[in-house]
Amino acid sequence: MYLIEWEFWQMITESEPKRKASKAEMTSSEIRMTNEFYAGDLEEEFNFQPASEKPQTRGPVYAFNENFMEMRCGGSEEKRGLLTLAVLGGIIPVISVTTISAVSFLWIDITDHATRSFITVTLTLIMTLIAATVIYLYAKHGIKLTRLEILTSRHLLIRFNRITQQVHLHRPSYCGGVVTFPWKTTGSTGLYPEDDSLSVGMRLGLIWHPIHTGLPHMEMALLGKQGQGGSELRDEWEFIRRYMEEGPHAVPRPRLSTQLPSPIQAFSAQFEGLGRFFRKSSWLFKLAMLMVWPAFVIIGTAHWASLLLCWRPRWPKVIREAGLPGKPVPSPTTLSDYPPEIQERLLANADRWQLKPGKRPAKKPRKPRTPKARKIPT
Template identity: 75%
Template structure:
């Protein structure tokens, strides 16, 4: 499921009318939080110092060699299958019933002259128009959501190329398309130990801010599986950092995953990040998990069908050959790489990512509340 990436790209390319409509329903505090980022904080969040002594990747990793490493990225992978289930579960029975009724009536009109009448012809035309209208509105408004799981790239990919010191993102056009960034512009969310309690169920996030890339919008990639704590995210980032800075010999060789539509990946994705939580949970919670196992089977099956109905992503030739002797180095993504209409929208929303100068002011300590004087009854 590419819902998070699609939502971020929609935010970056939002029209003026849509943005005004969203701002009218947004609370003032939410507006301040959306742009509340200071220059000093960004400098602290982009560094390449060691953050862990145990570099480790939990995958999935699809390629690993001296030149590049391919990893799966994308948020909400554990929820993949829900859109497939709603699409096929809704359109499938409706399409079957519509085809059966409509074409049966047309067949009767064409083969049985006694049945032919103004009413029968009108009914056939009515059924055709009903089905046509439903699929028209689905194609116009619903297919954009279906494409988040069906008839699109099987996975979002991120490629780390050591030889060119670049990071490449492989995404559908609706989620921002293929992009290239210098490695040294990459920020990470897996840096600080104090985030450990807030990182359960989260993925490692890589961020490219406009102040580093020169683009008018922010880019983001959510790496690998859900973590069970900040320590796992720091281990994942340290694995990537050492690979890019020192080479594949500096990290444990990972187990490679297949890019084929594996049912193991489909069913195991639902349990990412639950291991530590499940071990420490009560027996009642474990009993409830056992009782709802049919739901996991249904979602896992829909996840697998989603993978079957997608195609394997393929990198452009210039990225596939990057790092080989005599081959050109891919150019970093610039604003001119996007269509003119997208360029205008990206520039119109550029103020979303502007940094506040200096350092965040310290919060003033709250004054202790004085207890009310008790009335002493005489």
């Protein structure tokens, strides 16, 4: 499911009326938080120094060679299947039943003159209106949600090309499209040991800020599987950093995953980030997990159906050939690569990423409360 990427792209291409309406609903503290970005915060995230002594990746990795490494992206892969279940188990049956009923009533009215009456004609009009309304609402509002995991690219991909020193993101156009960035403009969220406790259930995040890319908007990618705490995110970032800086010999060779719609991937995705927690949990919790196994089977099956109903993503030719002898180097993405309407909206939202100079001021320590003097009754 590409829900996070889709929502982020909707935000940075938001029209002016919608942005004014959403801003009017924000509280003063929320508005203050959106304007509290400092240049010092960004400098800390763009750090190419060693972050871990154990570089390793949890995958999935689809390609690994001297030229490039390719990994899976996506911020909500473990939720994939829920939307497919709703569409295949709810929306499609409703559309089918209402459409077939309307066509059946209409066919009877046309072919069987003996049974035609005011009531049958009225029922035909009602069923036709219901079917048309359902189809219209789904076409206008439902299809754009359905394509987040059905009839779209099977996975979001990220490719690290160490020959050209570039990073490529492969996404559908409604999530930002295919973009190219220089490696040295890449920021990471997996850098600091003090954040290890926050990595439970989180993925490694990479960011590209306008101050480095020249674009009017920020880009992001959430890599691989969910973390289980500890230093997993830093280990994965160190794996990527060493591969790009030193080469494939500097990291352990990862186990490659298939891009085919594997049922193993579909069922295992539900348990990403839970392995360590499950091992340390009580027997009562493990028993409860066993009691709800039918739900995991249903969601896993829907996840697999989603993979089957999608196609394997394919890179543009210039990116596929990048790094080969005599082949051109892909140009980094610029504002002119987007359609005029998208350019206008990206520029209208450029102020979201403005940075305040300097470093974030340290929080003032709160003064300890002095206990009130207790009155002694006389």
